[in-house]
Amino acid sequence: xxxxxxxxxxxxxxxxxxxxxxxxxxxxxxxxxxxxxxxxxxxxxxxxxxxxxxxxxxxxxxxxxxxxxxxxxxxxxxxxxxxxxxxxxxxxxxxxxxxxxxxxxxxxxxxxxxxxxxxxxxxxxxxxxxxxxxxxxxxxxxxxxxxxxxxxxxxxxxxxxxxxx
Numbered sequence: 001x002x003x004x005x006x007x008x009x010x011x012x013x014x015x016x017x018x019x020x021x022x023x024x025x026x027x028x029x030x031x032x033x034x035x036x037x038x039x040x041x042x043x044x045x046x047x048x049x050x051x052x053x054x055x056x057x058x059x060x061x062x063x064x065x066x067x068x069x070x071x072x073x074x075x076x077x078x079x080x081x082x083x084x085x086x087x088x089x090x091x092x093x094x095x096x097x098x099x100x101x102x103x104x105x106x107x108x109x110x111x112x113x114x115x116x117x118x119x120x121x122x123x124x125x126x127x128x129x130x131x132x133x134x135x136x137x138x139x140x141x142x143x144x145x146x147x148x149x150x151x152x153x154x155x156x157x158x159x160x161x162x163x164x165x
Contacts, residue, residue: 037066037067039073039162039163039165041062042161043158043160044160045057046157047157047158054082055082061077063079071094071095073094074093075091082122082155083119085114088112089111089133089135091111091135093106093108103138106137106139107135107137108134109132112126112131112132116129135150136151144163144165145163
């Protein structure tokens with residue numbers, strides 16, 4: 001097995017374990033937590049802080065998250081990075097609601113894969129073509145609909161929209 005394949009398998013296992021933990025959590029009894037949900041999101045708009053003609057501003061993001069009622073979440077996303085390369089981000093995190101408002105803060109951390117070729121060094125710690133990432137965001141929800149403003153490293157901001165189910 002190649003080094004790259006072992007990293008992909010390890011990341012797949014890590015994401016699966018995180019999603020299973022988020023999905024199978026209980027409140028101390030044998031009953032599953034009420035209010036667990038899935039969230040599906042896509043990107044609407046991206047703006048790089050230092051525009052470059054090589055930058056892709058159409059990420060084609062598709063993200064799926066599993067949320068627990070205590071705010072813990074696990075998920076995965078596929079998107080086109082700043083250089084148009086298909087990339088994946090597998091993560092766990094936490095969502096922090098603002099009391100009495102339909103606003104939340106979210107912080108996720110995980111592994112990012114997809115920066116290849118001449119762009120492999122555009123993200124820190126990408127020596128093995130897989131790098132750690134931390135992604136903060138602020139969001140708004142109304143009924144099943146969710147919108148977020150996401151800080152994409154030191155490179156860009158992204159507006160996303162999604163639905164909870």
